[in-house]
Amino acid sequence: MCASPSLPGITGLSHHHDPACPKDSESREVSSTDLLGESNVLIITHNGQRYQLRRTRQNKLILTR
Structure with a gap:
């Protein structure tokens, strides 16, 4: 599943292209530690x-x- 560009206030986001998504779309990777603290x-x-x-x-x- 493709995701939208960013999460305000969340640091440590890694933007990378997911081959399953259309070329102009980016997926996001967020550490569970960044989410949960x-x-x-x-x-x-x-x-x-x-x-x-x-x-x-x-x-x-x-x-x-």
Whole structure:
């Protein structure tokens, strides 16, 4: 899936071209540490819905609605 250009306030973004995306599109790579920081939970809003991105004790990520 192709992503939009940038996330305001997030540092450490790596822009690279994804071969699966059209030539003029860029995907983004963001470290989970940059997203979560010291917290284990991040609330993401998308199309009016709230999602929870959570880092588990086993250091895995789970996205729930």
